[in-house]
Amino acid sequence: MATDERMIKKLSEFGDGFKHHHENYAVSDISKIRETGGIWELDGVSFHFPEHFGFCYGVDKAIDMVFETCARFQGERIFLTDQLIHNPYINNKLTEKGVSYLKRDSQNLLICDQLRAGDKVVVSAFGTDFRDIKALREKGVTIVDSTCGAIINVWKRVEGYAKKGFITIMHGKRNHEETRATVSQAVKEGGLYITIENKTEARELALVILGQISEKEFLAKYPTASPAGFSFDTATCKMGMANQTTMLKGESLEIQDILRKAFIERYGEEATRERFRSFDTICGATQDRQDALRKLLNTKLDLVLIVGGFNSSNTTHLAEIAWNRLPIFHIEGEADILSKTQIRARNPQTSAVSVETDWFPKNLKNVGITSGASTPDVTLLEIIRKICELK
Numbered sequence: 402m403a404t405d406e407r408m409i410k411k412l413s414e415f416g417d418g419f420k421h422h423h424e425n426y427a428v429s430d431i432s433k434i435r436e437t438g439g440i441w442e443l444d445g446v447s448f449h450f451p452e453h454f455g456f457c458y459g460v461d462k463a464i465d466m467v468f469e470t471c472a473r474f475q476g477e478r479i480f481l482t483d484q485l486i487h488n489p490y491i492n493n494k495l496t497e498k499g500v501s502y503l504k505r506d507s508q509n510l511l512i513c514d515q516l517r518a519g520d521k522v523v524v525s526a527f528g529t530d531f532r533d534i535k536a537l538r539e540k541g542v543t544i545v546d547s548t549c550g551a552i553i554n555v556w557k558r559v560e561g562y563a564k565k566g567f568i569t570i571m572h573g574k575r576n577h578e579e580t581r582a583t584v585s586q587a588v589k590e591g592g593l594y595i596t597i598e599n600k601t602e603a604r605e606l607a608l609v610i611l612g613q614i615s616e617k618e619f620l621a622k623y624p625t626a627s628p629a630g631f632s633f634d635t636a637t638c639k640m641g642m643a644n645q646t647t648m649l650k651g652e653s654l655e656i657q658d659i660l661r662k663a664f665i666e667r668y669g670e671e672a673t674r675e676r677f678r679s680f681d682t683i684c685g686a687t688q689d690r691q692d693a694l695r696k697l698l699n700t701k702l703d704l705v706l707i708v709g710g711f712n713s714s715n716t717t718h719l720a721e722i723a724w725n726r727l728p729i730f731h732i733e734g735e736a737d738i739l740s741k742t743q744i745r746a747r748n749p750q751t752s753a754v755s756v757e758t759d760w761f762p763k764n765l766k767n768v769g770i771t772s773g774a775s776t777p778d779v780t781l782l783e784i785i786r787k788i789c790e791l792k
């Protein structure tokens with residue numbers, strides 16, 4: 402083993418003979434479209450793809466690492482800290498291979514009782530709480546850490562805030578694995594955090610900064626936004642922003658703006674430069690997929706399909722971008738296409754998953770199709786085949 406035998410962080414660290422495992426999800430026709438960008442004509446339907454879609458480099462790496470773990474340690478006990486990525490196809494494949502999931506306690510920390518020295522534990526692409534890593538090391542397991550490098554970059558920023566006495570203001574989904582792992586990096590360095598999910602919450606935090614709502618009132622309203630027992634004083638505190646890598650960039654920038662303005666209004670420009678830091682930590686792959694979809698939506702299309710897990714942050718944001726511009730449906734896979742008259746889809750505004758009727762356009766010719774960073778191409782192929790069948 403090329404590195405500490407209890408921690409593997411790259412595919413190459415498995416040692417001689419490591420390999421990519423693209424055969425588990427790649428489709429050559431779709432790979433070609435990705436290389437050339439463009440349209441796939443099939444059975445009288447034109448499927449229009451954006452310039453960027455599907456697996457990002459972080460997910461690609463995580464999948465290679467987990468499948469390599471399964472190949473190398475066949476017959477041994479292999480666990481995952483969480484869903485590797487938010488995609489049912491890949492998660493089912495791993496379950497079929499005998500990979501088990503560790504459970505979490507009420508604090509969202511891993512329950513490691515069942516682990517034995519020598520077990521293999523794969524940390525998902527989202528990363529995990531630093532206390533989980535500590536607990537896993539104590540158990541003497543081999544940790545295969547597939548945390549994406551783009552997320553680790555955000556951790557470094559958060560650690561820096563904590564070391565300099567800044568409260569991390571994290572724009573992200575509180576229940577998302579990545580957000581939980583990221584804010585734990587502040588705690589690791591003895592720092593604190595407040596997670597805000599959207600502009601409404603940012604505006605309320607701005608009112609706290611302006612002294613119009615008390616800190617206590619805000620924390621009581623959002624009890625899971627900060628560590629238990631946390632308090633702060635806006636008269637003296639410093640704040641630094643970070644965001645979950647898959648949020649909408651526009652929303653993150655607006656949130657930064659809301660908070661910076663509140664600081665300036667209360668303390669002036671000069672003090673704000675000392676007391677407020679912001680940085681856009683949306684990852685490049687997420688941004689590319691969002692920009693490419695916006696461009697695709699300028700094409701004349703009869704229907705748009707956004708494909709990816711209903712709990713996938715980056716996919717739900719793609720659906721938000723396309724919403725109201727064309728008939729769009731966010732589906733997880735081919736099984737959601739129930740018939741020519743019924744489709745099971747997630748509404749990006751209400752988050753409700755329901756069966757919609759009369760969704761299949763008459764004279765369907767042009768379909769826009771994209772997928773989130775955790776969706777394998779094989780899922781797109783199944784959907785494309787079903788659409789052609791229905792046509």
Ligand code: SF4
Pocket residue numbers: 457458459460526549550551552646647684685686687715774
């Ligand atoms: S979406 Fe970005 S941060 Fe998330 S795994 Fe992919 S490359 Fe990494």
